[in-house]
């Protein structure tokens with residue numbers, strides 16, 4: 001099984017929350033469906049209705065015993081232990097996922113993402129209109145938050161000075177030039193298609 005977003009096979013099966021999470025990009029990939037009660041597999045022994053009800057009730061109660069807080073802590077620790085350098089667990093996304101309000105969330109983000117979100121309401125507010133375009137694009141919208149900010153900076157630079165200053169963006173967003181060159185190729189291809 002691979003992560004459909006980044007292709008990684010580094011997946012966490014978290015039975016406490018019932019989610020399958022990608023340890024590389026933090027996406028919640030799927031939910032773990034409850035295993036068949038054992039009596040289904042034991043064909044030689046047909047379980048009684050009472051046994052079946054008891055089994056279901058036991059499972060339900062053991063699940064309930066894990067409060068949201070302990071689930072959050074367990075999951076936070078589990079993910080934090082496995083993430084790369086400079087990455088943090090986005091607690092807001094984790095809560096949204098655990099409460100069930102959002103199924104597809106990015107649980108892991110870069111250390112500077114939170115600061116970037118704040119800056120979008122400040123000195124980087126001019127990027128918002130480009131981010132809107134990016135979020136509505138079927139290809140560009142799948143990038144990470146930091147990747148999308150980089151794309152927005154590229155579109156802005158193309159619109160204002162006609163070329164992209166990769167070094168400047170690399171420094172500002174702590175991204176590698178290799179990664180940015182890939183994004184630049186992508187954005188140029190998309191812009192040609194959109195004829196922006």
Ligand SMILES: [Zn+2]
Nearest residue numbers: 003006022025
């Ligand atoms: Zn992934």
